[in-house]
Amino acid sequence: MTRQTVAVIDYGMGNLHSVASALSHVAPDTRVIVTDDPTQVADAHRVIFPGVGAIRDCMAEINRLGFGQLLREQIATGKPVLGICVGMQALMEYSEENNGVACIGILPGQVKFFGEHLQDGVPLKVPHMGWNQVEQNPHPLWADIPQSSRFYFVHSYYVHAQDRQLVAATCDYGVRFDAALARDNLFAVQFHPEKSHTAGLQLLKNFLHWDGKA
Template sequence: MLAILDYKAGNQTSVLRALRSLGIPAEITADPAAIFAAEGVIFPGVGAAGQAMAQLTSTGMDTVLREAVAMRKPLLGICLGCQILLDRSEENDAVTLGILPGVCRRFQPEWQDGGRPIRIPHMGWNSLRLKQESPLFDGIAPDAQFYFVHSYYTDPAPELVIASCEYGREFTAAYGRPGLWAVQFHPEKSGRPGLRLLENFYRCCQEASHV
């Protein structure tokens, strides 16, 4: 079973619906025992970094997440969950979880896309450029597109970058290390490629649980 972290930050239900469509057992939970017992954890979210961090710390979910990572529990951060795994966010000038090194930065309106200033938020379908192999992208076509909605982008340590995307400049679309991944796009809203990514994550969780 996968645990979808419940910290009142949006898109948990859409993630659960996508997993159920794949036949993957999952539940939305804020119960530490259920999170520690799960095969893996999905850390989703939409909204502002400062508000999300306030909710995590007030409920103790920040500690639960760190403990799950220390236990080598596979984890997938999505959108806001991807951003606040890093050290700091320029949004609300927030100190974030610091589970992986890096900063979340704001898109700049003077950046150009096709000769015109970019629109913020970055919203729509974009293809990725893989920087290193990852089991998350097994069986996904190189030209597959994923759905993005965000005004801030992640800038993790370079060795963590798995895939990038172009919007005014190249930015990180997926990063992490074995067993701990984060994606800026919404796999649960990205059609077949996104569903395949969720399947790949679950397969990694199952493999880790049998080690």
């Protein structure tokens, strides 16, 4: 039996080795590679697209390396793909961060600023950081994860999908926002599963067994 390979896309943004370590923990027999090599990504059985930091810097590197097109090609093959944090935001069409940045545009919708919303007359504190409950919509990646489980978030901007049928989970932080999106073989989360203990590790385990179908 061929050993499964998971490629964690490296474009210089984020602690990718914590993701790789979590994957190796839940599936020791899986080969996990952190790579910026398009050939290695194309040859992998599954792809993870993480990211932290400012979207302008992330998109500059994604565009420079041609990873937007690479992601489109990998998704088109039916291969399971998981976006994490800014990786999820980069999949959208546009972000309000850094005075407005065009994103990859794989999923319809925008990334908005928490600080524009008021709670008790006061702007929401940013970043939204720490543990928060996630309300799931049915999807295979939630298998064995109880409804309203807590996941770990660190973000000042949030996703709002234009197509509400894509929403796989929501979360509340003064405003209800999209915590996970799903379309065919693509799943994306705003939280950090690699930092979310039992629930997050279960989601990664589910991803490694997912056939890419809803």
